[in-house]
Amino acid sequence: xxxxxxxxxxxxxxxxxxxxxxxxxxxxxxxxxxxxxxxxxxxxxxxxxxxxxxxxxxxxxxxxxxxxxxxxxxxxxxxxxxxxxxxxxxxxxxxxxxxxxxxxxxxxxxxxxxx
Amino acid sequence: xxxxxxxxxxxxxxxxxxxxxxxxxxxxxxxxxxxxxxxxxxxxxxxxxxxxxxxxxxxxxxxxxxxxxxxxxxxxxxxxxxxxxxxxxxxxxxxxxxxxxxxxxxxxxxxx
Numbered sequence: 001x002x003x004x005x006x007x008x009x010x011x012x013x014x015x016x017x018x019x020x021x022x023x024x025x026x027x028x029x030x031x032x033x034x035x036x037x038x039x040x041x042x043x044x045x046x047x048x049x050x051x052x053x054x055x056x057x058x059x060x061x062x063x064x065x066x067x068x069x070x071x072x073x074x075x076x077x078x079x080x081x082x083x084x085x086x087x088x089x090x091x092x093x094x095x096x097x098x099x100x101x102x103x104x105x106x107x108x109x110x111x112x113x114x115x
Numbered sequence: 116x117x118x119x120x121x122x123x124x125x126x127x128x129x130x131x132x133x134x135x136x137x138x139x140x141x142x143x144x145x146x147x148x149x150x151x152x153x154x155x156x157x158x159x160x161x162x163x164x165x166x167x168x169x170x171x172x173x174x175x176x177x178x179x180x181x182x183x184x185x186x187x188x189x190x191x192x193x194x195x196x197x198x199x200x201x202x203x204x205x206x207x208x209x210x211x212x213x214x215x216x217x218x219x220x221x222x223x224x225x226x227x
Contacts, residue, residue, distance in 0.1 A: 031213055043159065043204055043217035056214050090158055094213045101147045101166060102213040106158035 003027045004107035006091050011112045013081050020067075021076040021110045023091030031055075031097025032074035033104065034066060038087035049074055050097030081114045088112070118142075119207050121218030129226050134192040136221045138205035141186065145207035148181065149215070150190050152201045159204060163190070195225040 007022040025032060034046040048055040052068045063085075065077045078085060088109045094102040121138045128134045138148075149164035165172040165179040165188065172179045176195075181188040192199055205218040 033214070042202075042220040043206075045214055045216065048212060048214050050212075055212055058214075097213045099147075099208060099210045099212045099214075101164065102208070103149070103161050103164075104213065104215055106160070108158050 002108065004091060004093060004105060006107040006110050008110060009108065011110055013112065013114050015081060015083060015114060017081050018077070018079045019081065019112070021078070021089050021112070023074050023076070023107060025072050025093040027093055027105060029093040029095055030071070031094045033092040034074065034076050035090045035092060036087045037090060048097060055097055083114045086112055086114045119205060119216050119218040121205050121221055123221060124219065125222040127224045127226060128195050130195060130197060132195050134195050134199070134223055134225070136190040136203050136205070136223070137187065138189065138218050139187045140207050142209065144209040144211065146210050147208040148179070148188050149206050150179065151204045151206060153204065154201045197225045197227050199223060200225050
């Protein structure tokens with residue numbers, strides 16, 4: 001059974017619209033992340049949360065907003081979608097986000113296409 | 116900005132050969148260096164990792180060689196198999212948090 005669930009698996013949106021990508025993890029981890037993968041940037045870090053607090057944000061645009069309603073949830077809201085936002089978005093989790101030698105576990109991804 | 120550079124972008128080897136994938140980094144605060152592999156249509160998964168206290172880490176056919184002075188590390192895949200064909204990403208993490216900075220990836224093809 002998948003331990004990190006991402007929904008939906010595929011998503012098609014029109015330019016200017018807003019979408020929410022869902023991520024739930026059942027590994028008992030305290031840290032969660034979002035990464036983006038596209039042809040231009042293979043695995044790009046976006047956000048990290050530890051104990052539901054934002055730890056790091058490498059996303060320049062405020063159109064991307066993570067939302068953590070529960071300890072094991074980290075959704076990603078994207079507003080005013082652009083074709084350049086088309087990518088696969090991976091959610092990941094790790095034990096507590098303090099660094100050292102933590103292993104990140106990745107979900108299966110949401111492939112977003114913006115027309 | 117923290118960067119991890121990876122080469123080559125693509126690599127083709129014959130079955131049984133050793134594949135060598137290379138990475139370098141700039142930031143001296145990095146202290147954990149994992150390699151992830153990703154098969155088509157799947158998510159990245161941890162393959163093997165090393166910390167700078169060691170200059171070599173082995174796990175079966177996979178070996179990381181680490182050169183702290185030159186800020187370089189490499190993944191050697193011995194006796195390559197067609198099933199090893201995937202994209203391999205090196206990465207680095209510092210001790211200030213668990214953010215992984217990934218290299219650009221190497222697409223490995225192992226021909227039978």
